Amino acid sequence: MLTLTNNDITLQQSASDKITAIKAIAKQLADKGLVAEQYVKGMLNREKQNSTFLGNGIAIPHGTTDTRDLVNKTGVAVQHFPEGVNWGDGNIAYVVIGIAAKSDEHLGILKQLTKVLSADDVEDKLKQATTKDDIIKLLNGDVQFEADFSPALIQLNFPASDMIQMSAVAGGLLKNSGNVENQFVAELVTKDATHLGNGLWLVSGEKGVKRSGMSILTTSETCEFNGFPVKALIAVAACNSSHGPFLNIISQLVFEQQQAKVFSSCVEQLLAIFTTSTPQNIVDSDNVGTFKINNAHGLHARPSAMLVAAVKKYKSVVKVANIDGDNKFVDAKSLMKVIGLGGRHGDSLQFIAEGPDAKEALAGIAEAIASGLSEG
Structure with missing residues (x-):
């Protein structure tokens, strides 16, 4: 750091x-x-x-x-x-x-x-x-523009049998990620979660929050709260307004009666639902390519610029994620986003292309990476 x-x-x-x-x-x-x-x-x-x-x-x-x-x-x-x-x-x-x-x-x-x-x-x-x-x-990132949500903030099929346990674990995920302090977890277990319908619940807090973030917990046990089934709990920690986009997505899911997407999805699908930069059709897309970085010094500025130049030749929308990094998809036509992947020698990049020349784009990207991105 x-x-x-x-x-x-x-x-x-x-x-x-x-x-x-x-x-x-x-x-x-x-x-x-x-x-x-x-x-x-x-x-x-x-x-x-x-x-x-x-x-x-x-x-x-x-x-x-x-x-x-x-x-x-x-x-x-x-x-x-x-x-x-x-x-x-x-x-x-x-x-x-x-x-x-x-x-x-x-x-x-x-x-x-x-x-x-x-x-x-x-x-x-x-x-x-x-x-x-x-x-x-x-x-240093002390000014937060986007609330945190990552694989470390997702726990699927936890054997929880009551809402207190669900709240404690969901709060613990945020604490382990450095978003909150013990005060937040203590507040969460005393609050009544809000039922969003179809077994999806929401709880939030502001005490002891260092960085806004969201965690998701699903249970593998039969669980009820106030007479309603509990299948998944979303916990939101808020110290600024950066969590707003998450609440908008949750509201849309409820409006469309799609709550089941939260407790029936895998980690990658949940990231796709709540991270706007992640293609939501990643699992079903045929236009996916994974290529390993061969550059000795990784994706520093020059090879990143060459990669972006190669992608920009095509009309398709192209997203890329560092599988060996945070696995978050970004715009492959943005130099800043590509450098931000932090790709090192040997890391694997996954590309998803959507558009009229998607297959050609993936072929061109593969050729550019194999050629060493101007570094041989």
Whole structure:
């Protein structure tokens, strides 16, 4: 996990162009002792190969693989450009994150940063930031834009025989994931859950919540509460409004009398239902391809850019997930999302294509990955 401090942040910067900005942030990396002064040549060469602009007002200039011997220690330097820097092709960078990495440690940094910076409101908030703490909170993920929901927050067929036990386990999933404290679990077991119909129940709380999130628990036992059957319990922890999309999906399921989808689905299907970036037809789709990353240093910026370029050749909608990572599907045509997969050497990527040239897209993706994504 990347931990930023005030020493990593420089505010109120200005630059006439991206070359000037890159030279400035390379100097900051060198002044911190992270890299040798010559590292700037690698950063400039890297920019010539492919733009390091990620989107949402963010650029991540870094060196080439053959300049890694000039890195003394993995780290970052962050500069804030409130007036923006023209990064080419109409892209404006407001935050520039210079990266120094000795091997593939930077993939973890990129994964954290891109996950945090992929939310729609981040660009404006970064542009309007006035303090180093504002920048640090945004980059460290302390400002939450999406409520948490992952396989670790799903427990299927638990042998629970009463609602108190269901609430305790559902709350425990959120506690184990770091979303809540004991106070939340204690509150949950004392509250009456709301019956949403057809055996689906909902309980929520706000006490002791550190990050908004949702857990789902189904039971393998015959269970009743207030005279109604209990088949599944959804527990929502809320400390901001980021859980709103989950409630909207739950309301839609109830309206359509589709509550059974919650307690009859597998983990992957539940993620598909509640994670809007996940294709809901993943299980039934024939247009699925799984390919292994052969690049020695994984999906760093350059091969990620090559992969995105290969996908953009096709009209089909293409989603991709890192099976060996968090297994969450993202838009394969978004460079920031692809880098955020954190794909390392040997990881398997699963692609799902939907559209008029879906099969051709998967074939093209397979060829691009097999060719090494410009790295041989």
